[in-house]
Amino acid sequence: xxxxxxxxxxxxxxxxxxxxxxxxxxxxxxxxxxxxxxxxxxxxxxxxxxxxxxxxxxxxxxxxxxxxxxxxxxxxxxxxxxxxxxxxxxxxxxxxxxxxxxxxxxxxxxxxxxxxxxxxxxxxxxxxxxxxxxxxxxxxxxxxxxxxxxxxxxxxxxxxxxxxxxxxxxxxxxxxxxxxxxxxxxxxxxxxxxxxxxxxxxxxxxxxxxxxxxxxxxxxxxxxxxxxxxxxxxxxxxxxxxxxxxxxxxxxxxxxxxxxxxxxxxxxxxxxxxxxxxxxxxxxxxxxxxxxxxxxxxxxxxxxxxxxxxxxxxxxxxxxxxxxxxxxxxxxxxxxxxxxxxxxxxxxxxxxxxxxxxxxxxxxxxxxxxxxxxxxxxxxxx
Amino acid sequence: xxxxxxxxxxxxxxxxxxxxxxxxxxxxxxxxxxxxxxxxxxxxxxxxxxxxxxxxxxxxxxxxxxxxxxxxxxxxxxxxxxxxxxxxxxxxxxxxxxxxxxxxxxxxxxxxxxxxxxxxxxxxxxxxxxxxxxxxxxxxxxxxxxxxxxxxxxxxxxxxxxxxxxxxxxxxxxxxxxxxxxxxxxxxxxxxxxxxxxxxxxxxxxxxxxxxxxxxxxxxxxxxxxxxxxxxxxxxxxxxxxxxxxxxxxxxxxxxxxxxxxxxxxxxxxxxxxxxxxxxxxxxxxxxxxxxxxx
Numbered sequence: 093x094x095x096x097x098x099x100x101x102x103x104x105x106x107x108x109x110x111x112x113x114x115x116x117x118x119x120x121x122x123x124x125x126x127x128x129x130x131x132x133x134x135x136x137x138x139x140x141x142x143x144x145x146x147x148x149x150x151x152x153x154x155x156x157x158x159x160x161x162x163x164x165x166x167x168x169x170x171x172x173x174x175x176x177x178x179x180x181x182x183x184x185x186x187x188x189x190x191x192x193x194x195x196x197x198x199x200x201x202x203x204x205x206x207x208x209x210x211x212x213x214x215x216x217x218x219x220x221x222x223x224x225x226x227x228x229x230x231x232x233x234x235x236x237x238x239x240x241x242x243x244x245x246x247x248x249x250x251x252x253x254x255x256x257x258x259x260x261x262x263x264x265x266x267x268x269x270x271x272x273x274x275x276x277x278x279x280x281x282x283x284x285x286x287x288x289x290x291x292x293x294x295x296x297x298x299x300x301x302x303x304x305x306x307x308x309x310x311x312x313x314x315x316x317x318x319x320x321x322x323x324x325x326x327x328x329x330x331x332x333x334x335x336x337x338x339x340x341x342x343x344x345x346x347x348x349x350x351x352x353x354x355x356x357x358x359x360x361x362x363x364x365x366x367x368x369x370x371x372x373x374x375x376x377x378x379x380x381x382x383x384x385x386x387x388x389x390x391x392x393x394x395x396x397x398x399x400x401x402x403x404x405x406x407x408x409x410x411x412x413x414x415x416x417x418x419x420x421x422x423x424x425x426x427x428x429x430x431x432x433x434x435x436x437x438x439x440x441x442x443x444x445x446x447x448x449x450x451x452x453x454x455x456x457x458x459x460x461x462x463x464x465x466x467x468x469x470x471x472x473x474x
Numbered sequence: 475x476x477x478x479x480x481x482x483x484x485x486x487x488x489x490x491x492x493x494x495x496x497x498x499x500x501x502x503x504x505x506x507x508x509x510x511x512x513x514x515x516x517x518x519x520x521x522x523x524x525x526x527x528x529x530x531x532x533x534x535x536x537x538x539x540x541x542x543x544x545x546x547x548x549x550x551x552x553x554x555x556x557x558x559x560x561x562x563x564x565x566x567x568x569x570x571x572x573x574x575x576x577x578x579x580x581x582x583x584x585x586x587x588x589x590x591x592x593x594x595x596x597x598x599x600x601x602x603x604x605x606x607x608x609x610x611x612x613x614x615x616x617x618x619x620x621x622x623x624x625x626x627x628x629x630x631x632x633x634x635x636x637x638x639x640x641x642x643x644x645x646x647x648x649x650x651x652x653x654x655x656x657x658x659x660x661x662x663x664x665x666x667x668x669x670x671x672x673x674x675x676x677x678x679x680x681x682x683x684x685x686x687x688x689x690x691x692x693x694x695x696x697x698x699x700x701x702x703x704x705x706x707x708x709x710x711x712x713x714x715x716x717x718x719x720x721x722x723x724x725x726x727x728x729x730x731x732x733x734x735x736x737x738x739x740x741x742x743x744x745x746x747x748x749x750x751x752x753x754x755x756x757x758x759x760x761x762x763x764x765x766x767x768x769x
Binding site: 125126129259289293296303326327345349350351353354 | 476477480481484487488584589590591592593595596598600602603604610611612613614615684685686687689690691692695696699726727728730731735738739741742
């Protein structure tokens with residue numbers, strides 16, 4: 093009897109051990125070209141770096157090795173949908189989607205049937221989680237960024253904002269609108285708006301309109317990304333307008349900082365700043381030593397934090413079952429991140445995280461300006 | 475009134491770039507019946523020429539010269555490597571070849587240089603502005619207009635006053651007759667690609683100076699507009715291409731400036747509808763060639 097009990101216990105332990113030692117398969121949509129490449133590339137590099145570190149220590153929580161399936165989407169939403177289906181067919185239990193709301197929403201339609209948890213690399217439009225309870229953001233959402241940035245603008249004494257937005261994406265449309273809402277709630281005024289198209293050839297008409305606006309704005313806010321933001325800021329400065337410009341986290345790239353004098357003084361929101369002695373600074377050192385590349389924006393460390401979010405969700409779930417992991421992720425409160433801590437509990441699964449405001453210096457560096465969590469009292473709702 | 479004048483200057487500046495690109499497309503089409511969709515990559519290559527020159531420490535003006543030279547070399551290489559072997563092929567085969575060349579070059583740019591936009595930082599004095607009356611006019615649009623006008627005037631002189639130019643105009647009218655008269659076809663075609671490359675190079679210089687970055691898709695969108703301009707002007711018509719470029723540029727700027735916000739998302743559709751409306755009235759374009767193909 094004793095022998096039987098020992099045998100049974102050993103068998104159960106072996107089965108349990110085997111089950112837990114199975115690879116946890118994560119599918120990654122990563123645009124290696126096109127408009128998402130400046131964001132997906134660094135985010136994937138940071139994500140893989142931290143997954144490799146975890147695998148070297150035995151996997152997630154030291155027990156569950158991770159296997160990555162990585163597919164290039166070329167920033168094409170239709171191709172993105174196709175690669176997500178392929179990754180699910182190959183056994184993916186978690187999908188990390190491209191760094192924008194639109195491809196994430198498309199991916200989430202495919203993953204909804206099996207409730208496969210789907211987390212965007214850095215999509216920040218808060219509407220993206222409305223597809224279903226299996227969809228998660230990772231970076232501070234646009235409404236959080238806009239609220240903190242609006243507070244910073246008011247702190248600097250700005251009173252009249254001009255919004256430059258594009259209806260072509262949830263990000264480029266939503267960010268300025270959230271800013272306008274928060275800015276008005278703080279006593280500022282929206283004096284005008286302009287619309288642009290993604291990849292718009294020329295911004296001179298918009299600049300001329302702003303130039304002749306009455307009353308003139310004292311700050312211009314846009315969530316434009318590359319190559320539209322460089323074109324806009326050059327057209328603006330080229331017309332002799334030195335009005336303060338502010339933007340979203342998409343300005344956190346070496347390309348924007350490399351534009352020289354025209355971007356000196358531009359302020360933008362982002363997710364973190366590598367203060368001396370911080371866990372973030374330590375990540376920068378480790379990543380640089382291991383890869384020879386110094387992380388030059390926050391998408392690297394946010395990619396690493398996604399690995400930590402998955403690890404903590406799997407630990408909380410006690411299983412790798414997709415629905416259980418989704419549920420556990422949604423319940424995380426004050427999870428430990430490197431860029432900043434994160435809370436999904438009592439949110440719409442866009443994590444509540446610190447927002448950092450930085451300014452760009454004339455020599456292309458980032459200067460810390462402010463760190464704050466968005467005030468729920470004035471947080472615009474999606 | 476000042477606002478309208480300022481927007482007209484913007485329209486001239488953008489239209490000028492489209493006109494140069496459209497003219498480059500039209501010159502090649504008029505001689506070899508090739509709608510070169512890889513023309514945008516010639517422009518992009520010029521942009522990368524500027525970027526790399528500045529990265530290696532060349533002063534901005536020298537870098538711009540290298541950019542124009544790079545576009546010229548790319549256009550000639552394209553003709554020699556990809557299109558000479560296809561001489562005499564039908565229009566569809568040539569079109570597909572040009573798509574293939576375009577895709578190959580884009581992939582090479584993405585993997586060989588960067589999939590991400592790379593910044594070009596010109597001196598701050600290039601971003602200045604000056605006042606005329608109550609108007610503030612940027613240095614960059616002014617230079618853009620002047621460079622466009624000088625380029626177009628020079629090209630007109632070359633086409634009208636030189637033997638090579640006359641041979642090219644004759645080739646556009648009847649290429650086979652020109653060959654029977656003993657003019658070397660390879661030379662005429664190569665010169666047409668060279669001029670097309672030079673125009674794309676000048677457009678790349680203005681474009682990068684105004685936009686501040688280069689990416690693998692940089693040339694795609696303006697050349698798409700330039701293609702619309704060549705159709706609007708009349709396929710193969712050199713004067714029509716220039717007219718079409720300015721019309722498309724003006725439509726884009728003026729709709730951007732004066733359309734109400736509620737209609738702004740439909741701006742491109744409105745511009746293209748206007749082009750279709752013109753083609754319904756004038757199916758051969760604004761200024762068709764005598765032997766031109768119907769748009």
